[in-house]
Amino acid sequence: MTATVLGVDIGGTKVALGRVNRDGRILGEVHSYDHGVRHEDELLAVLRARIGRMLGRSKNGDAQPVKAIGVACAGTVNQGAGVVVQSPNLPLVDTKLRAFVENEFGLPTTLENDVNAALWAERKLGAAxxxxxxxxxxxxxxxxxxxxxxxxxxxxxxxxxxxxxxxxxxxxxxxxxxxxxxxxxxxxxxxxxxxxxxxxxxxxxxxxxxxxxxxxxxxxxxxxxxxxxxxxxxxxxxxxxxxxxxxxxxxxxxxxxxxxxxxxxxxxxxxxxxxxxxxxxxxxxxxxxxxLGPAAGVVGAALLVWDAGASGLV
Ligand SMILES: [Zn+2]
Structure with missing residues (x-):
């Protein structure tokens, strides 16, 4: 059985999600949505719904279940603490985003800055x-x-x-x-x-x-x-x-x-x-x-999970 990691990329206007395998390949497609949120609660509600839907798709006898979640977010991210400290285009201040996702879905989760995630994807698969x-x-x-x-x-x-x-x-x-x-x-x-x-x-x-x-x-x-x-x-x-x-x-x-x-x-x-x-x-x-284009954040967020071994899969 091959497992996958769900990569989630939260930008100033969009949230994108995709299931990514160990090689950085996207299974199916990247789902991208305009979120248009003004408050932290709204963004968390969007994440609850969208991540929940992606995980729902992968249940029920899926041969490639999601074992962990990698989140990339625009803004200053304290990766060790799992906190978005501030973000110029998102209503997040000292938001414990990693704990939120972990508690909601019961899966190991990492949190990273979105450009860091994109660079990691470029390192593995692209220009670096x-x-x-x-x-x-x-x-x-x-x-x-x-x-x-x-x-x-x-x-x-x-x-x-x-x-x-x-x-x-x-x-x-x-x-x-x-x-x-x-x-x-x-x-x-x-x-x-x-x-x-x-x-x-x-x-x-x-x-x-x-x-x-x-x-x-x-x-x-x-x-x-x-x-x-x-x-x-x-x-x-x-x-x-x-x-x-x-x-x-x-x-x-x-x-x-x-x-x-x-x-x-x-x-x-x-x-x-x-x-x-x-x-x-x-x-x-x-x-x-x-x-790598606009999917780099999703792929990088997931690859960082694979490479960190946070999913217990490596
Ligand atoms: Zn400035």
Whole structure:
């Protein structure tokens, strides 16, 4: 009998679930739902219902029963304590999420930050295969980060490491949603596409400027759109240069929705890293697009359970 682990990925707007085997293969499909929650209780109710439904599907003589649950969640996660400390896009503060899931379903459960989970999946199956030192940056509404050092996820003393979005690149610069000024996130995530796209390209109202629009204009030959992407990509390169000097990674993986821009964004970042990072780190580091797509969180959350042996299956 082959067992499976249920991977659960809780993002700012969606929750995704899928059953994953030891090799990281998804059995069936990933089920993804918009949760739209405003309060902690609502999110817990969504999890109770959705996880319950997935477990219900796997009961009754299933040849591949779910033996454990791996949860990945956006925000600062104290993995050891099983607590979501805070989350910029979720109504969770010091939420004992691991205990909640364990008590509800009576299965061994782990809790991990969502970008850490995605990086672990990339390490096993994607862009960081065979690599011991890797960084992952997720570009979307905000800028998330995860660190793989010496082959292990690095979480810091409280699980709060990897907040690359809030590296200060200009003390008096643009406002960040964290309340400070000049964070890297304010120059490379969605609000930067609005601001820099509007300033550089014009033509549309400010709110219309998404990565998708600017990317399309650039592909269609707009020099102004190309210039906007060069500027944003260059800021990304500034952040990666700082990280490269500190951590000397072999690869930096860029994921999240905005990573779909590919080389339009990554090529100016590479150019900046070649100019600003120090030798020998700048000569080694590769800056690449994530390979696994939106299911990486589900797969990584489950693989972390398999690899931790929390399920008692390994
Ligand atoms: Zn910030």
């Amino acid at each position: 295969r065979g690599v011991e030192h890797a960084l992952m940056l997720t570009l979307g509404t905000g800028l998330g980060g995860a660190l793989l050092l010496d082959g292990r996820l690095y979480r810091g003393a409280q699980g709060a490491a990897g907040e690359v979005g809030h590296i200060i690149v200009d003390q008096y610069g643009e406002s960040c949603r964290c309340g400070l000024r000049g964070c890297l996130e304010a120059y490379v995530a969605a609000p930067a596409f609005e601001r820099i796209g509007f300033r550089t390209v014009g033509l549309f109202e400010r709110g219309a400027f998404t990565g998708e629009l600017i990317g399309r204009l650039a592909v269609e030959g707009s020099a102004a759109a190309k210039q906007a992407l060069d500027e944003i990509g260059s800021w990304l390169g500034v952040g990666i240069s700082n990280l490269t000097n500190i951590l000397n990674p072999e690869v930096v993986i860029v994921g999240g929705g905005l990573s779909q821009l590919g080389d339009l964004l990554l090529e100016p970042a590479r150019k900046t890293v070649r100019e600003y990072a120090l030798r020998p780190g700048r000569d080694l580091v590769r800056i690449v697009q994530a390979e």
